[in-house]
Amino acid sequence: MADEESAANGINNGDEKSGEIMNNSTDLSSSSLSAVAAARKAPEPGSKALGVGLEARGVHAWFGEKHALKNVSLDFWPGTVTALIGPSGCGKSTFIRTLNRMHEFIPTAAMAGEVLLNGEDIYAPGVDVTKIRLKVGMVFQKPNPFPSMTIAENVLAGLKLAQLKVENRDDLLEECLERAGLWKEVKDRLSAHGGSLSGGQQQRLCIARSLAVRPQVLLMDEPCSALDPGSTLKIEETISHLSSSVTVIIVTHNMQQAARVSDYTAFFLSDGGPGEMVEVGPTNEIFSRPKDKRTENYVTGRFG
Amino acid sequence: MSLTQENPVIPAKRALTTKPRFSDKVFRGVVTAGGLSSLVILGLIFLFLLSQGYETIKSQGLYFLTGSDWVATLDAAGKIDPTQSHFGIAAMIIGTLLCASIAVVIGVPISVLSAIFLTFYAPESIKKLMVSIIDLMAAFPSILFGLWGFFVLGPSAEYWARLLHKYLGFIPIFSMPVDFYSRSPFVAGVVLAIMIIPIVTSISREIFAQTPLDRIQAAYALGATRWAMIRNVAFPYARGGIVGGSMLGLGRAMGETVAVYTVLNIIYKINWHVLLGAGGNVASMILLKFGEAGPAEVKALMAAGLALFILTLLVNSLADFIVNRSSKAGR
């Protein structure tokens, strides 16, 4: 097991955690990104008890005959924010959907590999998939609050769906809305309709909704791409605050966002065939000293 | 006219005109006439039934709808003697509503469950097969249901009716004044239920299939089981459409003629005991009486037909309105 890991991952204990200042890279076009990334304070490892973490090992995904994702192995450290970047169509969304077993809703879907949540494979036979989804939540690209429910009902919808009992619903309601950065704006109109909010507010409502079932991991599939810049900024703030209690994995097209928000970044690429993960590392390193030429070309804007 | 003008004038919009060719005018005329034919036909039906049934309605007044007697007495000239004749269709209207209601109570739950199965549970191959079977059932002639209902279902339905009476006989509609179970409104209701299953299933299925995918996925992502998703997302969305579909089924059951005629023992009396073999609906009553009716009495039957026409028109229009409104609302 240790062989396999070190051979594959080349475990490197130590460097990546220091918040490095931008070094003298001659490539200046990514410097602004790395400056932004460097400005984020890197989290301390192991200081939060957030479960042992989520790990993908050799994950492949197919849609019928089409091999969409190839051999992705990634570790997600508890309490961190990991951004998945890369051009359209290279499998990022497909990948995160394998992490909460939403991939299998597509009729022709197939997969291979393992996804370990707290050390156990979520695809093992006999696993209750609804329990997995309680621990690994998801926020979608287009905000989708339940229109027939009020704001309060929306936030607590997860409890109703999974029939979870909670001691104090009002406390949970306030806590989730607070964590999502929405409490102040809606606390006086909790019985208003879910659909009466603006786009950015609706998305934060969806975040609050996902938090109510107390997930360990929150997957976000381009959560800001349908929103205006003002809302986007608010959601990025939310993500920063969230990361202290939830592990966040965010797919984004926007490199600046990845630089602003994430601790680690993974770069995905497809050359017409299945998507693969090319490189992963601390965000400021990916943007300032990418190890792979393809990564460098992408983050410097040569393509994509 | 220079580009440095301070306040450029925006020119007025030009009118776009085409002079339609003669052949196109003719085309439009013909097509519009064809399209309006439905209006013409419906209007004519109303007018002709009214003109034939008018005397009856006039002479009977409100009794036509509230009375339960059908007695045609002819005077010396062979015309209907208005003072001696009574034409009241209340019994048959109640029978219509009774049979149709039983059909809806039995048929709609089965249809909705089937629609949910087909939309959310069935694997593709089974779904195709079942949909074909259900659509085929919609094409079966009603006399087939009538004969089958009389010969095949009848004995079994009679047995079920006895069971119902044995265990639930304390409920008024299940009580029995005499021990006569065959050819009851209950049996007719069951046959009608089977006849409306294809329509209601088909409409429900279409509505369920339109449930917005993002809401379904949001529910699953929150850890919902399939049942929890259906209960909290799909069903609230489809509710209006299902009501509309059920009303269409109700309308169909109300107007059914031959199947009810064959299965039900038509007796001209109000009968609330659904397990008792006596009843009728307006359509089958018209058919029954037509055989022996002289031309004068037929006019009264026309009046009954008018009543049925208006009733089914109202129910179907309401149903269409509900279905259209719910599929547009997309809530």
Place this chain on the structure above:
Amino acid sequence: MSINSSAQVQNPNTANAKPTRPWTASPKDRSISALILLASVAISVLVVAVTPMKGKLAYFAVFFLSLLIIDYTVSRAKAGKQAGVDSLFRALVAMGMAIAVTPILSILYSVWERGHKGLRLALFTTDMHNASPTSPLSQGGILHAIIGTGLLVIFAVIVSVPIGILTALYLTEIKGRFTRPIKFLVQAMSGIPSIVAGLFILAAIVYPFTKSFNGIQGSLALAILMIPTVARTSEEVLQLIPNELREAGVALGGTQWRTVAMVVVPAARSGLITAMILGIARIAGETAPILLLTGGGDGVNTNVFNGSMGSLPFYIFKGFTIGTDESVTRAWAAILVLLVLVIILFTLARYLGNRKVGK
């Protein structure tokens, strides 16, 4: 575990993997489901044998009940209350589907079982003018009924298909200000009870003019019932024709009517034929208007304008009303023929409809 920053992150051991579907039912799950089914069957047989319950209803009721209970208990034990309720609901919807489909199987079986005795080759070549419905089954036939139904249908088609297609054309090509009213009216018309259509023709044509039975007035009543089906299906089909086709026709200088007649309608041809076939299937078995208007003679009558006209529904109805064994068997045989006809029409419509999609 920590995230490395190496570019070589893929484990070569997992690079070539085969697609799997770990979420589908494993063989173990399948065998458990099969066991549950068998257990329910066993329980139902047992319970019915032991208690005074009898009949098919008893078997099915106990079977369904035990299936629901066992399914719920097993799922609940395995994964908790939510999973239990989920399994319960799944069993419930499957039951609903099964109940919905059972009548049709029973109908098909009954028709065959009761009707095939009356089938013989001569059935299709003789009529009933030398035999009565109570005569032995070796006499008489349904030739007159088949010809009658054929003629009634043909004339109904002649009247209803043009009107139906014109209505559809109005809704899709002209889209004038009557569109909403006409849509509403077509829906309303599809709900007309068949006997009302019969009464209407009686009042409008029979009493003022013909004062006797004939075929054409039956066709007219059938046409009224057929128009909504044809109009609705044609409208759906014409809507599917992409607008680019119409634009191409007009861009070539075609007038509207030429574009419609020479581009749109031919493109929709197989769909329109499907609409017609579905309409025919709808009215082929209609009985009520026939009883009021056509009379149902015993001999072959090819003149639709004069004299009673036999038809399959009338023959069936008569056989049933008379009530003797022979007459009822005749009725079942005729229903068998009618049913086969309807199934053929239905399959034909399906085939044509699907073929169009593949075009």
